[in-house]
Amino acid sequence: MVALFMSGVAVAGVVGGPLSGWIMKTFAGLYGLSGWQWLFLLEGLPSVLIGIWTLFYLDDGIRSAKWLSEDDKQRLERAIVADGQHQQRLPLAQVFGSGTVWLLALVYFLFVMGLYGVSFWLPQLIKNSGVKDVFDIGLLTAIPYSVAALAMVLAARHSDRSGERRWHAAAAAVAGALGLVVATVYSDNTVVAMVALSVATAGILSTFPIFWSLPTALLGGAAAAAGIALINSVGNLAGFASPYLVGAIKDATGSTANGIYLLAASLVAGAVLVVVRRSPGT
Template sequence: MPIIWIAYLLAFIDRVNIGIASLGMKQSLGLTDEDFGLAAGIFFIGYFILEIPGTYIVEKLSAKKWIARILISWGLVASLTGLVQDKWQLFAARFALGLAEASFFPGIIVYLTHWFLEDERSRAVSLFMSAIAVANIILSPLSGWLLTVNWLGLEGWRWVLILEGLPSVFWGIAVLFLLPDWPRDAKWLSHEEAKWLEEELERERKSHPPERVSFWTTGLKIPEAWLLALVYFLATSGLYGITFWSPQVLKALTGGNSIVVGILNAVMYTAALVSMIIVGRSSDRRGERFFHSSIPLFIGAVGLVLVAPLANQPHLAFIALIIAAVGIYGFYPPFWPIPQRMLAGVARAVAVGLINSVGNLGGFAGPYIVGYLNTIGHMSYAGLIYLAGSTVASGALLLYLRKKLSTSTPQK
């Protein structure tokens, strides 16, 4: 867990640090809000293209080699993004970053099924995904400070991207030596411990319906997988909408400098981290996934809706942003055990890749639509209503899926 947690920490830093960098980048490159929304979101178009094949590789070949390749390639692209000279180069760099990082997250979700039993997976996912919140906690004040430097004639926002990409390259090399593919490869487990764990995992796998062996009919033709992909798309629109745009919203609320914005952003994600841990543990303890995923989305929507009317009261508006982050981030730990429970083997790998690839297109839609609405509305809050509606729709669809599944097979 520490190995993949650090990897995801670096992944999230490198995909979202453009949010903090935008405080200097927009003026330097002459970006409109719509341009910035496109630059932030186009990452997920490249991400979508190579997503499903990567999860198949993790399940059937080697997780550590594939994850190491991803880390090294995305780290190099992330650092080179700091050298772009115009918006078109920025678009190309963000698209390439998505290609480089594709399949990392769903590959890890599949990889966790090699190590954790079903009743432990929500906690495992919540621990792994806590790296998202911690990334923002670390990233916000660090990037806020880097924005103030001007080394070697390069503006601070460029150093944000250059310096924060390099650790991924070094960690990718370390993964080749540190990360075991299966329990039997782990040096810290005895032969008996590894054998017991793999036998228990195999017993759980056999308790699922027989696996269909065709790649294209395994996972891709399961209607519930596509519905979960839509749920994830709508929730992820909210996640990345608030992640990429919160520095801009905080700047508008407070008129603060980049360091102040960074600190406030860190406070917001500290609350989100606590939410992820609490919701994940509660979901495992109660053995329930659907309500634990949907209710946080409704709470997040309330927070998003309240930001705009509270704009003249910055302290209350900031609390509303915290509520939004607590709700939206709380959705993720109990969500991923749902497809893990429904499927096994290659079916699970392909379905997880499908859900994450289609769902993460919300990472394109959320930031871009927010940027577009802000541009035509000439305000920093116009897109928040879209994000709130997206998260509400995601929670409602999740409850619909729960009802649908309960009429066919028992689900929790």
């Protein structure tokens, strides 16, 4: 279910890539604004409005879900209680001092580093392969995201059936790293680069729904809320570090290649840490 939920990221890439290319090409120069400025306006405003709408529409829990019958609510509540029997319910102070939580935060940071290799640099990598038209680049970005949407669900379903998490997350991360490396090495070949970028996108995005089963299997109650918040906060710092480092390397070397290799190495490092450190319930 987490994979189905998070596949929205991939579906957004399928729709958003061509849409972004069309906006940048069609609206460039209109009313004195650049294409990227129109992109921010036309894609940013709906997000703000939907965020406000969600605040009032989204149910706050099982009890407040009007679309669930009373039997459904009771059955779900019993399932949550049973599922939480093997979870640790640590005091908040212990959560912030837990080595396992900080390890998961580091792993998530490394995975998010790799994620930005796709979400931030995918159009540039496609452009490097010889595609110059901004609309064509937008269309081609839909291909890796389409593959990723399917891969996320299939990988998570296989993980559920086997009951295994760590190796599934690690394998997805390594596949993502290999895809980034091959796409960079064969950056002058559009076909090879697109296949490699599809593997990279599928692998990287498949990592995340499987990864989030690790802290939720380990922590319960307030510990889960605090632990997930800590992991997410530390991990999302990669949203600054990843583009900054790749940009700095590009400025220093004149190429994004070494920066992409760094992101691939981050994915492999995260995979190694997931496999080496075993936690209860994972």
